[in-house]
Amino acid sequence: MKIRLMAAVSAAALSAATMAQAQGGELTLCWAAWDPANALVELSKDFEAQSGIKMNFEFVPWPNFADRMLNELNSGGQLCDLLIGDSQWIGGAAENGWYVKMNDFFDAEGISMDDFAPATVYAYSTWPKGTPNYYALPAMGDANGWFYRKDWFARPEIQAEFKEKYGRDLAEPQTQKELLEIAQFFQGREIDGKTVYGASIFTERGSEGITMGATGALYAWGFKYENTPGSYDMQGAVNSPEAVEALEFYKELYKTGTPPGYDNAYMEQSLDAFKSGQVAMAMNWFAFFPGLYADPNTGGDKIDFFVNPAQNVAASTLGGQGISVVANTDNMDGALAYVKWFANPDVQKKWWSMGGYSCHKAVLEDPNFVNTAPFAGDFLQAMGGVQDFWQEPAYAQLLLAMQERLHNFVVADQGTAQEALDGLIADWTEVFEDEGKL
Amino acid sequence: MTDPITAAARATPAPVARRIRGLSDRAIAWLFVAPTIFLLLAINIFPLIWTIRLSFTNYAANRPNREVEWVGLRNYERILTDDGIWANMQTTAHFLLWTLFFQVVIGFTLAWLINRKFKGNDLLTTLIVLPMMLSPAVVGNFWTFLYQPQIGLVNYVVELVSGIPASSFSMLGPGGYAPWSIIIVDTWMWTPFVMLICLAGLRSIPDYIYEAAEIDRASKWRQFWTITVPMVLPFLMLAVLFRGIENFKMFDMVVLLTGGGPGNETLLASIDLKREAFEKWRTGYSSAYAIILFVTVFGLASIYVKALNKVKER
Numbered sequence: 144m145k146i147r148l149m150a151a152v153s154a155a156a157l158s159a160a161t162m163a164q165a166q167g168g169e170l171t172l173c174w175a176a177w178d179p180a181n182a183l184v185e186l187s188k189d190f191e192a193q194s195g196i197k198m199n200f201e202f203v204p205w206p207n208f209a210d211r212m213l214n215e216l217n218s219g220g221q222l223c224d225l226l227i228g229d230s231q232w233i234g235g236a237a238e239n240g241w242y243v244k245m246n247d248f249f250d251a252e253g254i255s256m257d258d259f260a261p262a263t264v265y266a267y268s269t270w271p272k273g274t275p276n277y278y279a280l281p282a283m284g285d286a287n288g289w290f291y292r293k294d295w296f297a298r299p300e301i302q303a304e305f306k307e308k309y310g311r312d313l314a315e316p317q318t319q320k321e322l323l324e325i326a327q328f329f330q331g332r333e334i335d336g337k338t339v340y341g342a343s344i345f346t347e348r349g350s351e352g353i354t355m356g357a358t359g360a361l362y363a364w365g366f367k368y369e370n371t372p373g374s375y376d377m378q379g380a381v382n383s384p385e386a387v388e389a390l391e392f393y394k395e396l397y398k399t400g401t402p403p404g405y406d407n408a409y410m411e412q413s414l415d416a417f418k419s420g421q422v423a424m425a426m427n428w429f430a431f432f433p434g435l436y437a438d439p440n441t442g443g444d445k446i447d448f449f450v451n452p453a454q455n456v457a458a459s460t461l462g463g464q465g466i467s468v469v470a471n472t473d474n475m476d477g478a479l480a481y482v483k484w485f486a487n488p489d490v491q492k493k494w495w496s497m498g499g500y501s502c503h504k505a506v507l508e509d510p511n512f513v514n515t516a517p518f519a520g521d522f523l524q525a526m527g528g529v530q531d532f533w534q535e536p537a538y539a540q541l542l543l544a545m546q547e548r549l550h551n552f553v554v555a556d557q558g559t560a561q562e563a564l565d566g567l568i569a570d571w572t573e574v575f576e577d578e579g580k581l
Numbered sequence: 582m583t584d585p586i587t588a589a590a591r592a593t594p595a596p597v598a599r600r601i602r603g604l605s606d607r608a609i610a611w612l613f614v615a616p617t618i619f620l621l622l623a624i625n626i627f628p629l630i631w632t633i634r635l636s637f638t639n640y641a642a643n644r645p646n647r648e649v650e651w652v653g654l655r656n657y658e659r660i661l662t663d664d665g666i667w668a669n670m671q672t673t674a675h676f677l678l679w680t681l682f683f684q685v686v687i688g689f690t691l692a693w694l695i696n697r698k699f700k701g702n703d704l705l706t707t708l709i710v711l712p713m714m715l716s717p718a719v720v721g722n723f724w725t726f727l728y729q730p731q732i733g734l735v736n737y738v739v740e741l742v743s744g745i746p747a748s749s750f751s752m753l754g755p756g757g758y759a760p761w762s763i764i765i766v767d768t769w770m771w772t773p774f775v776m777l778i779c780l781a782g783l784r785s786i787p788d789y790i791y792e793a794a795e796i797d798r799a800s801k802w803r804q805f806w807t808i809t810v811p812m813v814l815p816f817l818m819l820a821v822l823f824r825g826i827e828n829f830k831m832f833d834m835v836v837l838l839t840g841g842g843p844g845n846e847t848l849l850a851s852i853d854l855k856r857e858a859f860e861k862w863r864t865g866y867s868s869a870y871a872i873i874l875f876v877t878v879f880g881l882a883s884i885y886v887k888a889l890n891k892v893k894e895r
Contacts, residue, residue: 210859217643239646338748348842404730406754406843536644540861547845555755555844577639 168474169197170481173212173223174464176202177410178434179283182498189493190484196477205410206350209539216241216469224472225481227282227464230266235536237270242278242467248479249277254486260284263502266531267465279465280482281502283430286451286525287359287460288518289322290417290435291315291424293447295334304328315449319363319392322424322452326400329423341400342424343416344393345409348550351542352409354532355460356426357393357549359451362458362530364389375575382564385455390560392454394553406554417441426451428462429525432518433498448518450525461529463500502526537574544570629875636869643862656869665845666853666870673850675760676767676835677828681821683768688775689817693809695776696783706780710773717770721837724766728752728838755843763835763847767828775820782816783809811895818889822882829878850874 172187174180180202187198201222203211209229215222216236228236236242249256256264256277263281270278295301296313305313305328316322326341333339345356358366364385370376380386397405402421405412410427417425418441427435436442451459466485468478484490488505495501495515500522506512513520533541545567552563575581604612636656640649660666695706712720727734728751736747752762786808794804832851835841841848841856854874858867 213643214859217645235643239644347840348844349836349840402731403748404751404754406751407840539643540863543856543861550842551844554842555846557844 168477169199170224170474170477171199171201171222172225172227172481173201173203173215174227175208176204177430179430179499182494186490186494186497186499187481189490190481193484194477194480196474196480198481209350213539216471219471221471221473223469224474224478225466226469227466228279229464230461231532231534231538231542233267233270233278233465234272234534234538236467237276237278238536240470243470243475245277245280245468245482246275248482252483252486254280254483258486258488258504259502260504260507260526262461262526262529263463263465266461266529266534267463267502270534272534279467280486281463282466282485282499283463284500284502284522284526285428285430285462285464286522286529287355287426287462288429288432288448288450288521288525289424289426289452290432290446290448290518292420292422292441292445294445295329295339295423296447315447316452318452319360319389319454323392323396323400326396326424330400337420339420340402340416340422342396342426343405343408343413343422344396344401344426345413346397346401346405346550346554347407347409347412348546348554349407350409351546352407353549353553354542354545355409355462357390357553358460358530358532359426360389360393360396360454361386362460363451363454363456364392365455368533375581377568377571381568381571382561386564387560389454390549390552390563394560397553429500429518429522430462432522433516436517448521450521456528457524458528458530459525461531463502535578537578540574541571544574632868632871635865636872638865640865640868641862642864652865656866657873659866660870660873666850668845669848669850669853672760672846672848673829676764676831676847676849677825679761679764680767680771680828681824683764684772684775684824685817685821687768688772688820689779689813691772691776692779692783696780710777712770713773715770717834718837720766720770721834724762725753725838728762730754753839753843757846759839759843759846763838766834766838767831770834771824771827775817775824778816778820778823779813782813785816786812815889815893818885818892822885822889825885826878826882829874 172183174183180200184198184200187200190196191198209232212223212226212228213232213235214220216226216239226242228242233242237244248254256268256275259268259281263284264277265273267281268277268279270276302313305311305325308328309324313325313328316325322342328341329339330341331338345352347353366383366386366389367380368377370378370380402416405416408416410431413425413427414431414435416422417435418438420441432448435446438446450457466482468475468482472478485494486503488503491501491503491506495506501507507523507526513523532538532545535541548563548567548570551557552560558566572581637651637653638649639652641647691709695702695709715723726732728736730736730748730751733747733752735752736750739745739750740747750756750758752758790808790812791804794808799807830851831849832855835847835849836852839847841852851874854867854870857863857870861867
């Protein structure tokens, strides 16, 4: 009798536990390993409390993020229920059925894409580009921006020397050429007994670094991928005289304004160079700016931020990602519930307050938004002029071709800017021919 | 009372007993070898045949919904007429030949020096072989710091010796030093391996041969060229074969040191192949690339093994 009773109690307990798990379940959210991801872990605790769903996280360092996640999607793995994937992946992910198309879900739940900044919806959510077919909710707005040593800029002796040399005050650069002059001014300068350098920029060869860095200059000079959007007509656009000038500029910046040995640098190296007091200026994604501002050694009143300077046009390289539901998830309801929760304006406000870059208009259009952080105004300005790389299903081939051409010219001193861009058109033409688009 | 063997034979069901009794030695041999052959076919031969098949298509592993087209020899034609790939092959050959040269010369010299009785011989041998015990990932990161222009030991020593400012050049950056930098690291890491094989060769030479040469009043120089070198040569050739195959597929250490850069200066064929296959996802194209590399290594290794056998027969 006693044994029967124990068995019955055990079965009931097991059954209750199973039911609880079925009701709540678990979700795994995959993203890159960086500061905003840590903020998202904290933010998601509210979702766990509300839904009873346990959140797991899989964060991969940026250099391996694309490889790891695209392999995961491609192999039909079930590691991720939710994925905050790079904007360039959306074409391939949509065409290969890796992401759930969310239009019906958005309609049913009253989530409107009009509530999000148009540039972010276009870049992070739609495929084909600009059509109302949504495969992600804009999650993390981002662009490539700049930061500098405000305390160095403010020193009277440095101010005086700069004014004598360039005939203007040393201040945040308004153009790319001013940026170059400032970088060259600081290059090799002795400050507090230490040799410092002009700027840390992206020159990385393996993943996407040099493309993300150089496009900051290319876009500012007016670079376009096609003469007519959607035509794949690149001749005269990709290798325009403005594009050639921009690429030559980037090479000059690399050669005359960056620290020694800075030939394979991306986000991490840029942050290290700035935080160790090696450089006067640095480029990096806005996502890092909260952490930089909070840095005890080089943050606070020693740092300030500026948007990528214009040359012919005001433009910045787009970063950032949307959050997508992975089609292969075994917890579709839970994943969609997370997206619904995340789209809530109150959650978006908290997301921004914790260091995430919300794309929701309730946050961005708040009159007080620009006062919430020293870089908030720059972020708004940058997001108004962002441009992104190809988002084609074959984006990886297109990106690696550009990486190779740019690195060969800028870092390895091979050929001319004109040859690099002409070669790039040849590479891209081959890819689009293989794709049947040319 | 029946003996245990008879009892066991009686206990065995008749059909099974008949089957086992009816098997020939050859059949039993096949029975034992079959699992291995099956594994070999499944793990080596089938993927090879599948790769050959893919090499004639435009298949992309990350595009499951795209129609796979038969493109004939187009992938092979593209690869063999691509200047970039030939440049990568030259980079690979440069890396391969110079690493083999340095490793053989230094490895043999070290083995020859260490093949004598002196105090601390064992400790010195252990210290010399330490680099090859390290992981290539560790070695890559470690040497990246040593080569760093501002804080690296290499640039510091160059400045100390020559007066050239340390931060004025980068061993892994532009300037043409990068291909030599990776050769230095590979030589540092793998010379001990060649040394150990040469040492085994040197220690396998019987003393009486040298004693006979001494009686014949052969000079040390003559003993070296007529006894030591010929008898160590098969070992040395084996070491070259091992290192040659390893360095032809060198990947991890160079990726960590230079990532194939600056530009394509250290882009070895193996790194390029990985990019084509798993970053650009040109599966059909990279299959053709892999087959070409396989045929190259297989062909060179076959010729080399024949030469090695001839040397051993002498």
